[in-house]
Amino acid sequence: MTGSVTVIGLGPGDPRLLTQAASEALAQAQDLIGYIPYVARVPDRPGLTKHATDNRVEIDRAGHALALAASGRRVAVVSGGDPGVFAMAAAIFEAVENGAPEWRHLAITVEPGITAMLAAAARLGAPLGGDFCAMSLSDNLKPWEVITARLEAVLRVDFVISLYNPISSARPWQLGAALGLAAEHRSPETPVVFARAVSRPDEAIRVLTLAQARETTADMATMVIIGASGTRLIPRGDGAAPFVYTPRSVPA
């Protein structure tokens, strides 16, 4: 069995934010598998077969990639951001564990990428400068009670909180509920960032207070970062957006 699967992080969108290793892995692939907009980011070339699929079938997509590799193909599975953060890598390993025994012997590698929270943080300043956590707000794969228990725990001990998958047409109220919970633990002046489509042509970044964020709508392409008690703005004047950062120190 000489086939392989490489799970590749395409970063937030701008091709300049791919690693060289990810670019090289893309150049070597024979088959490219992923959600439609991610596959579309990779230029066509002779010898590359593209298999673009809808978003809601991660585990089928993973099985398809592994079966192709088992037949001897060099397969690339692409994710936006980093494949290990709320993306395709976990689905691949779920499929390996539950699939054909020979899949465990395939060459499976993961090429990391710039995940949305790091891209958003870089644009803003250093909002993740202290301890932070990353949560998916989707209750498709875990109970809402688990999500609220986790949110309350990290709000209580003052983590910066990055929310992936904050909202979708099927999950319209969860972000409001999460920000409502945040308001029980943090000041209405706490910085909250809505960072949409970072590094893409339709990028839109809004630096809000928690109170403003509760009155603001987001969409699926938005990453939400809720500041900790120490997170602060540095006004710049000249119409420039303020810097947002979290100091490294926590006072006693």
Added chain:
Amino acid sequence: MTGSVTVIGLGPGDPRLLTQAASEALAQAQDLIGYIPYVARVPDRPGLTKHATDNRVEIDRAGHALALAASGRRVAVVSGGDPGVFAMAAAIFEAVENGAPEWRHLAITVEPGITAMLAAAARLGAPLGGDFCAMSLSDNLKPWEVITARLEAVLRVDFVISLYNPISSARPWQLGAALGLAAEHRSPETPVVFARAVSRPDEAIRVLTLAQARETTADMATMVIIGASGTRLIPRGDGAAPFVYTPRSVPA
């Protein structure tokens, strides 16, 4: 004032894990500032002045970078990993906030990088496949009581936990204490990974149980990932290391 500061993430070590944007920013710099081993990673070239300093003076280094930029120079500040994750970006913005008023008007940008936890996760499989947090275990900048309160909170609600700065000669016991706390909340069989110097020639990755981890020593170059209750291994045979992953789903 035409000078600039770009805070650049060099990734975990392998130059192939830099983004193209980071490489381009390095190529444009006139002055390069950072901790000795990070500055050493950047090849010498005519027109580039290197200023390598010891690790314990982040805020002085930040002030130096901003002063050089204010004098009109194009300055690159380099960090390992991602500059926004327990690295130089927060120190730069602390210096901006507390420094000369004109520093707020400098062109300051951050180029994100592959932080150690993403590099380690990619090597292992998908250990960060669910909700996760990143904490610095250093009590130089925050009280140990804050660290233990945060650890207990995220252990209780079952986050995967990435520990940066787990140990140093001046902080020899903190990692053991953190793993002891983990043992009060998680099974002795919980996967714990010690990922040292990922992507560098001296890379060493150990997949342990929590019980084994408590008997194992680490060093400053090690990233520790403590699995959640769902984190699991996929044995591969053939002497290959097992895959480590956290399923996306949390059962009700």
